[in-house]
Amino acid sequence: MHSYVNPNYHVAVDTAFVLKALTNKLPSQTIEPNQWAHIRGLQLADPTYYQPRRIDLLLGADMFANLLLPETRIGGLYEPIAQRTHLGWILSGNTTSTPKVDAVSLHCNHVTLELESLVQRFFEIDQVPTERSLSQEENWCETHFQQTHMRQPNGKYLVRLPLKNLFDESQTLGKSKKIALNRFHSLERKLQRNDELRARYEGCIREYFTLNQITPATTTEEQHSVKRASSAPTVASCVLPHHDVIKEESLTTKLRIVFDASCKTSNGKSLNDVLCVGPAP
Incomplete structure (x- = not known):
């Protein structure tokens, strides 16, 4: 027990716990008191x-x-x-x-x-305060979502992509078909060496069409090229390369097809790069 307390010093205590025992006696054994x-x-x-x-x-x-x-x-x-x-x-x-x-x-x-x-x-x-003012881009993205999203008859929601060039014309997207086509040829060579993997992959693609999650493209990349006087040319479409992810231990889906929206286009920007990021929920 302390035998000295400064009577002029005061501290405020918000919370205190009273315990029967905190630890064993300290020090755990007697120390020889030296006259240092x-x-x-x-x-x-x-x-x-x-x-x-x-x-x-x-x-x-x-x-x-x-x-x-x-x-x-x-x-x-x-x-x-x-x-x-x-x-x-x-x-x-x-x-x-x-x-x-x-x-x-x-x-x-x-x-x-x-x-x-x-x-x-x-x-x-310990939590960082969550209240903060939204940036101009976040405000625009939130408004864009509220004005363009809709619920379909099947109960699913349809949301338009918040492309940055609608908010900032300098944020342009380059051509992507050639890059995606080269990736597809590389994927084809891989699938040709494994008949089982190819059958799985083709089955997943056919299922996308059956569920109307993807449909054949009827236009060309050139038809979606837009030239503005105020900014560099931009392409209003993006061809995404895709590849397989295999997880044999999965009980449901052992093969999953992943579309790479981070693949760079001809101007060095990907689809992910030109999408606005809204405020965190």
């Missing part, structure tokens, strides 16, 4: 630091930092360091060159608040 020259005459917060005693109070790191004062006393290599605080001088560090190995003990305390409540409070304190 660098701490001689100091008003120690715990003058009987060398005797195993019960821990009375455990402070949080935020409060502990407020107790420190800018003054320390450092002795030899295997001597404790003295730090001045509002509660008096405290000691930390080694007291001998041959430290003894002590048994490790663990105390588990059940407090009145449930663990779930404590964890929730921790995240509420």
